[in-house]
Amino acid sequence: MTEFPGATGLVQNEPLLWEQGRKGRCGFSLPRRDVERSTVPEGLAGDGPDFPDLSEVDVVRHYTRLSQWNFSVDTGMYPLGSCTMKYNPKTNERQAAAPGFANAHPLLPAALCQGGLELMAALECLLAEITGMDAVTLQPGAGAHGELTGMLIFHAYYQHRGKPRSKIIVPDTAHGTNPASAALCGYAAVPVASSARGVLAPETVAAVMDEDTAGIMVTNPNTLGLFEENIKAVADIVHARGGLVYGDGANMNAVMGLVNMAEIGIDVLHLNLHKTFSTPHGGGGPGAGPVCVRRHLEPFLPVPRVRMAGGTYELSEDHPLSIGKLQAFWGNMGNLIRAYSYILSLGAENLKRASELAVLNANYIKERLKGTFHLPHDRPCMHECVFSDKLQQAHKVTTLDVAKRLMDYGFHPPTIYFPLVVHGAIMIEPTETESKQTLDLFIETMQAIAAEARETPDSLRQAPTRCKRRRLDETAAARKPCLRG
Amino acid sequence: MRYLPHTPEDIAEMLQAVGAGSFDELFAGIPPECRRSRAMVLPEPLTEWELNRHIDRLAGRMAVAPEYKVFIGAGSYDHHIPATVGFLTSRSEFATSYTPYQPEMSQGTLQAIFEYQTLTARLLGMEVANASMYDGASALAEALLMAVRITRRPKVAVSRSVHPLYRRVVRTYLAPTGIEVREIPFDPQGTTDPAALAGAGDLAAIAVQSPNFFGCIEDLAQFADRAHAAGALCVAGFSEPLAFGVFKSPGRQGADIACGEGQSLGIARSFGGPGLGMFAAKMQFVRNMPGRLVGETVDIEGRRGYVLTLSTREQHIRREKATSNICTNNSLCALTAAVCMASLGGSGMRELAQINYDRTEYLKRRLRAAGVKLPFAAPTFNEFVAAFPPGFAQTHRRLLEKKIVAGLALEPYYPELRDHYLLCATETTPREDLDALVREVQS
Amino acid sequence: MKELSELKFPENLRYAESHEWLDAEGGTAKIGISDYAQDQLGDVVYVELPEVGKSFAKAAPFGSVESVKAVSELYMPVGGKVVAVNRALDGSPELVNKDPYGEGWMIAIEPSTPDEAKLLFTRQSYLDKLKG
Structure with missing residues (x-):
C-alpha cells in the first residue's frame, strides 16, 4: 500500500505574541551605553510602542512553532500553476548572505562597491542572453512592479513620439496584475477572448488593434499552459499599427533556451526571479521583476543604469528619456544575487534542460490524469496543465474540495479557479525539480481523491482534517474585519 | 545537475508515457518559426565551490564594516541584527x-x-x-x-x-x-x-x-x-x-x-x-x-x-x-x-532608540565643539546635516582612503547645500568611532 | 447554488437585466438585488452604496456588492435621485442574502421618469430570461 506523505505530527499550539511575555524581558542584546544620556525635547517625546516584552527563548519558540504550521517547497510538492514553486537551492542563500553584499550600504561611492555593480552588470547580460532581449533593468521589486515598469515604458515611448495612446489589449487568460498595471498608467484594458484552441487568434487581435491602442500584453506560454502559437502574427499586427508587444514572463520557466522572446516579436518582457530563477517566495515575497527590452526602448529604462566607464563600473543617471525610478535604490539585490548564483550553477545546457523537464513533468501529469479529471484542452501542454471539476460535479464535489483534500494527503493544492476562462479550473505546474517518484505519488493521490469524490464525497467536503486548522470562515473575516490585535 | 532529479531511465519512461519520442517532439506546440534560432551562450556551469570563490571575490570588493566605517544613513541604516x-x-x-x-x-x-x-x-x-x-x-x-x-x-x-x-x-x-x-x-x-x-x-x-x-x-x-x-x-x-x-x-x-x-x-x-x-x-x-x-x-x-x-x-x-x-x-x-520588534519588545525598543539618539547627540556636540557648523536647528534622530568648510570634498575623498565614509554629500540632491553632508550614527557606531570621525574631519 | 424553483421572485416587483429589482409602488422606488443574484454571489460581505442626494442615469453603476472572492457592480434599473440608503447593510451585509426583497433593500430613489420602470422585466419575463 502506498504511503502518502500527509500525516499529523507533533504540532504545538502557540498564542499571539502579546498574549505572552512579561514586562522587563528583552530578547535583544542591547548595546553598552558609552555616551551620556540626552533628553528628547518635551512635546516631541512619545511613549514608545506598546509591544510585549519577550525573552529570546520566547521569541525562538514562538516562530519555530509558527513555522511548523506552514507547508513549503522544502516540505513537499507545491504544484501551483503559474507560480513555478521550484526548489530553492541553498547555495543561493549562502551567496546572498556574503557579508560584503548583505552589509553593504546602497549609497557607497562607486569605487567602494565595484563587486555589487559588476554582479548587476553581469546579471543583466545573462538575462538578456536567456531572453534574447537587448537591455535589462534589475530595479523592479516583483513581477507586478516589472509590469508597471513596462507600462510606464510604453507610456513614455508614446509620449516621446508625441502621440499618447489610451488603450491596451489584454487577453482573458491574463493574470489580474496585467490590467491592474496597465490601469496605473491610465490605459483602458481591452479584453480579448482566446480561441476555442485556448490561444489568441490573429483576427481577434486585428479587430481591436487600432491607432489609439498602445499594444498588447501577452503571457507566453499562457495561463492555460499553451504556447501562443500565433504570437508572431499577433506581434506583426500590433507592430503594423504602431503598437508594442508586452511579454509577461511569468511562465518563462517553460521556454529557456527554446524561445527567443525578441525573435517572436516581444518588445518588453518582465521576469519573475522568484519563479524561473529559483529565488524563494518567502511566504509572499520579496521577489524581483527585472524588465528586458528591445534596443529601441532602452532609453526609457529606469535609472540609474549600471555602466562601465574607464575600466570601472558606475551608476549612471544620464538618461534623459528614462521613466525614472521604481524603488529608492537599485533593486532587490538579495534576490538578484540568488538568481545570478542559480544561473551560474546551471549554465546554458542545464537551464534548457530545466525547461524541458518542467514541460515533460507537466505533460506526464496531464496524460496520466486525463480521464480522471476533465481536461478542457487535450493537446501537448507546456509547463502547466489545466483540468476542471466537471467530472466531479455529478457528486457535488468542487475544485475547492479536491484542493482541500490534497492537503490531507500531504500535497499543496494546485492553483484553483484560475484562469477564469476554465470553470472550476485546477491548474497544475509541477516544475522540473519534482522527480518521477514524486509525480507518481501525486498522480496516485489525485486518483484516490477522484475515487473518494465518487464513493465518499463528504471526506472531500470536510477536508482538510490533518492541518493545524480546518476550513476557515472567510466570510466572517471579511464581514467584520479584525486586522490587528 | 543536482537540482534536476530525472535519470535517463525516468526521462525515457516519461517521454513514452506522453507519447513523445524526444524532447523535440514534446515541444510540438511551439511552431518552428518560434523556436530559438541559436542556442544560449552562457558561462560554463560552476560547482558550488567555484561559485563560493567567485561570489566571495565580488563581495570582497564592497566596502563594509568592520574594515570600513560608513557614516551614511539616508534611508538605509546599520543596526545590530540578532x-x-x-x-x-x-x-x-x-x-x-x-x-x-x-x-x-x-x-x-x-x-x-x-x-x-x-x-x-x-x-x-x-x-x-x-x-x-x-x-x-x-x-x-x-x-x-x-x-x-x-x-x-x-x-x-x-x-x-x-x-x-x-x-x-x-x-x-x-x-x-x-x-x-x-x-x-x-x-x-x-x-x-x-x-x-x-x-x-x-x-x-x-x-x-x-x-x-x-x-x-x-x-x-x-x-x-x-x-x-x-x-x-x-x-x-x-x-x-x-x-x-x-x-x-x-x-x-x-x-x-x-x-x-x-x-x-x-x-x-x-x-x-x-x-x-x-x-x-x-x-x-x-x-x-x-x-x-x-x-x-x-x-x-x-x-x-x-x-x-x-x-x-x-x-x-x-x-x-x-x-x-x-x-x-x-x-x-x-x-x-x-x-x-518581538525581540526588542516595548522596553528594548525605547532603550535602543534612546541609545541611537544619545550617540547622535554626542556626535553633534563633538562636531560643534570642533567648529563644524550644523545648519539645521530642529531636533534630529540618528542623522543630521553638517556644513563643512568649502573644499571638504577633498577631505572626504582622502578619508575614503583611510576607509572612513564621512557621510553623504547632499549637493547632488540639493544643489543649494554645497559642502553639506548627511552624517549618521547608530548603536553600531561606538564612541571611539565617533571620536575618530571628529578627529579626522578636522585634519 | 440553488435551483430556480427554490428562489423567490415577488410578483409586485420589476427586474433588470443586471438582476436588480425595483419596487415602484408609491412616489419613491426601492432598489435591491434579486434572490437569484444574491444566490449567485454567495455570502455578501460588503455593500458599497452612494450618498443620499446623488442622481444616476438608468444603467449607471450606483454601488457594488462584494462576496469574499468577487465584486459586482450595481446598476440603476431606472434613472433617478437617491433619497434613502439602507445603512443597516454597513454592519449587516448578510441581510442581502437573508432577505433580498425586504431588509436587504439597498437604496430608495425618486425616479426621473416614472414610465421607465415599465421597460423592466416582469416576474415572468425575468424568470424566462433566467431559464435562458
Whole structure:
C-alpha cells in the first residue's frame, strides 16, 4: 500500500505574541551605553510602542512553532500553476548572505562597491542572453512592479513620439496584475477572448488593434499552459499599427533556451526571479521583476543604469528619456544575487534542460490524469496543465474540495479557479525539480481523491482534517474585519 | 545537475508515457518559426565551490564594516541584527512557502503577518497596517495614489525634506496619471515650511517625512491640522522607524496614512534591497488601501485562525479597478521586522532608540565643539546635516582612503547645500568611532 | 447554488437585466438585488452604496456588492435621485442574502421618469430570461 506523505505530527499550539511575555524581558542584546544620556525635547517625546516584552527563548519558540504550521517547497510538492514553486537551492542563500553584499550600504561611492555593480552588470547580460532581449533593468521589486515598469515604458515611448495612446489589449487568460498595471498608467484594458484552441487568434487581435491602442500584453506560454502559437502574427499586427508587444514572463520557466522572446516579436518582457530563477517566495515575497527590452526602448529604462566607464563600473543617471525610478535604490539585490548564483550553477545546457523537464513533468501529469479529471484542452501542454471539476460535479464535489483534500494527503493544492476562462479550473505546474517518484505519488493521490469524490464525497467536503486548522470562515473575516490585535 | 532529479531511465519512461519520442517532439506546440534560432551562450556551469570563490571575490570588493566605517544613513541604516532573526526567518517553512492563499496550510505565515500588522500599527500609532509593500519609496507613491482615490482631488503636496529618492519614485508613479506633485520647501530649521502651503487648495494629500531626510523631526500635527482643514489627507513618511521608540508616532499626531521603510528593523542593508514598505492607515480608509491584509477568523470547529481578507480590493479579483497592481510584496522582510520588534519588545525598543539618539547627540556636540557648523536647528534622530568648510570634498575623498565614509554629500540632491553632508550614527557606531570621525574631519 | 424553483421572485416587483429589482409602488422606488443574484454571489460581505442626494442615469453603476472572492457592480434599473440608503447593510451585509426583497433593500430613489420602470422585466419575463 502506498504511503502518502500527509500525516499529523507533533504540532504545538502557540498564542499571539502579546498574549505572552512579561514586562522587563528583552530578547535583544542591547548595546553598552558609552555616551551620556540626552533628553528628547518635551512635546516631541512619545511613549514608545506598546509591544510585549519577550525573552529570546520566547521569541525562538514562538516562530519555530509558527513555522511548523506552514507547508513549503522544502516540505513537499507545491504544484501551483503559474507560480513555478521550484526548489530553492541553498547555495543561493549562502551567496546572498556574503557579508560584503548583505552589509553593504546602497549609497557607497562607486569605487567602494565595484563587486555589487559588476554582479548587476553581469546579471543583466545573462538575462538578456536567456531572453534574447537587448537591455535589462534589475530595479523592479516583483513581477507586478516589472509590469508597471513596462507600462510606464510604453507610456513614455508614446509620449516621446508625441502621440499618447489610451488603450491596451489584454487577453482573458491574463493574470489580474496585467490590467491592474496597465490601469496605473491610465490605459483602458481591452479584453480579448482566446480561441476555442485556448490561444489568441490573429483576427481577434486585428479587430481591436487600432491607432489609439498602445499594444498588447501577452503571457507566453499562457495561463492555460499553451504556447501562443500565433504570437508572431499577433506581434506583426500590433507592430503594423504602431503598437508594442508586452511579454509577461511569468511562465518563462517553460521556454529557456527554446524561445527567443525578441525573435517572436516581444518588445518588453518582465521576469519573475522568484519563479524561473529559483529565488524563494518567502511566504509572499520579496521577489524581483527585472524588465528586458528591445534596443529601441532602452532609453526609457529606469535609472540609474549600471555602466562601465574607464575600466570601472558606475551608476549612471544620464538618461534623459528614462521613466525614472521604481524603488529608492537599485533593486532587490538579495534576490538578484540568488538568481545570478542559480544561473551560474546551471549554465546554458542545464537551464534548457530545466525547461524541458518542467514541460515533460507537466505533460506526464496531464496524460496520466486525463480521464480522471476533465481536461478542457487535450493537446501537448507546456509547463502547466489545466483540468476542471466537471467530472466531479455529478457528486457535488468542487475544485475547492479536491484542493482541500490534497492537503490531507500531504500535497499543496494546485492553483484553483484560475484562469477564469476554465470553470472550476485546477491548474497544475509541477516544475522540473519534482522527480518521477514524486509525480507518481501525486498522480496516485489525485486518483484516490477522484475515487473518494465518487464513493465518499463528504471526506472531500470536510477536508482538510490533518492541518493545524480546518476550513476557515472567510466570510466572517471579511464581514467584520479584525486586522490587528 | 543536482537540482534536476530525472535519470535517463525516468526521462525515457516519461517521454513514452506522453507519447513523445524526444524532447523535440514534446515541444510540438511551439511552431518552428518560434523556436530559438541559436542556442544560449552562457558561462560554463560552476560547482558550488567555484561559485563560493567567485561570489566571495565580488563581495570582497564592497566596502563594509568592520574594515570600513560608513557614516551614511539616508534611508538605509546599520543596526545590530540578532542571530535569532536570521536563524528564524531562514527556516524553510517560512522562506520557501508561497503566498498564504490556502490558509489551512499557511497558518504560520498568516499568524506571523497578523502579528506584524499589529506591531506595525502599534509602532506607528495607526489603526490598521497592511502585510507590506516593496519599499518606503513605492509605499509613499501608493499612499499618494490612495489619497487621490479617497479625496478625488488632482494634486498632492510633497515636502522637499522627504527623501529625494522617494520623491523621484513618486514622480515616476504619478507621471502618467496627470496628478500634479507640488513640492513644499524646507525652512532654515531643516523642516518643512508651513507658510508655503498657504493658498494650496484642491490638495488630496500633504506628505511630510519625519524624521525627514535631514534627520529632523517634523511637526506632523501641524501638517495634519492643515491637511484636515483643507479636506486633504496627511501622509506621514519615514525611513527610520526606530525613531518612534522615543519620538511621538505619526498616528498620535493625526496622520491619515503612515508609510515608510522598515529596513531598520532587523533587515540587512543588502546594497539597497529588499527592504520593507510599511503601510498603515486609519480604519475608515481600509477599503482603499493597497496590498494584502490578514484578518482573524475561526475554523469550522470554532478555533481561532487567520486568512487573507478584504481581497476584493486586489488585482486578482478587481483587475483594472484594483486599489493597486501589487501582488507579491515583501512578506519575508515583514516577518524579519516582526521577529526584530518581538525581540526588542516595548522596553528594548525605547532603550535602543534612546541609545541611537544619545550617540547622535554626542556626535553633534563633538562636531560643534570642533567648529563644524550644523545648519539645521530642529531636533534630529540618528542623522543630521553638517556644513563643512568649502573644499571638504577633498577631505572626504582622502578619508575614503583611510576607509572612513564621512557621510553623504547632499549637493547632488540639493544643489543649494554645497559642502553639506548627511552624517549618521547608530548603536553600531561606538564612541571611539565617533571620536575618530571628529578627529579626522578636522585634519 | 440553488435551483430556480427554490428562489423567490415577488410578483409586485420589476427586474433588470443586471438582476436588480425595483419596487415602484408609491412616489419613491426601492432598489435591491434579486434572490437569484444574491444566490449567485454567495455570502455578501460588503455593500458599497452612494450618498443620499446623488442622481444616476438608468444603467449607471450606483454601488457594488462584494462576496469574499468577487465584486459586482450595481446598476440603476431606472434613472433617478437617491433619497434613502439602507445603512443597516454597513454592519449587516448578510441581510442581502437573508432577505433580498425586504431588509436587504439597498437604496430608495425618486425616479426621473416614472414610465421607465415599465421597460423592466416582469416576474415572468425575468424568470424566462433566467431559464435562458
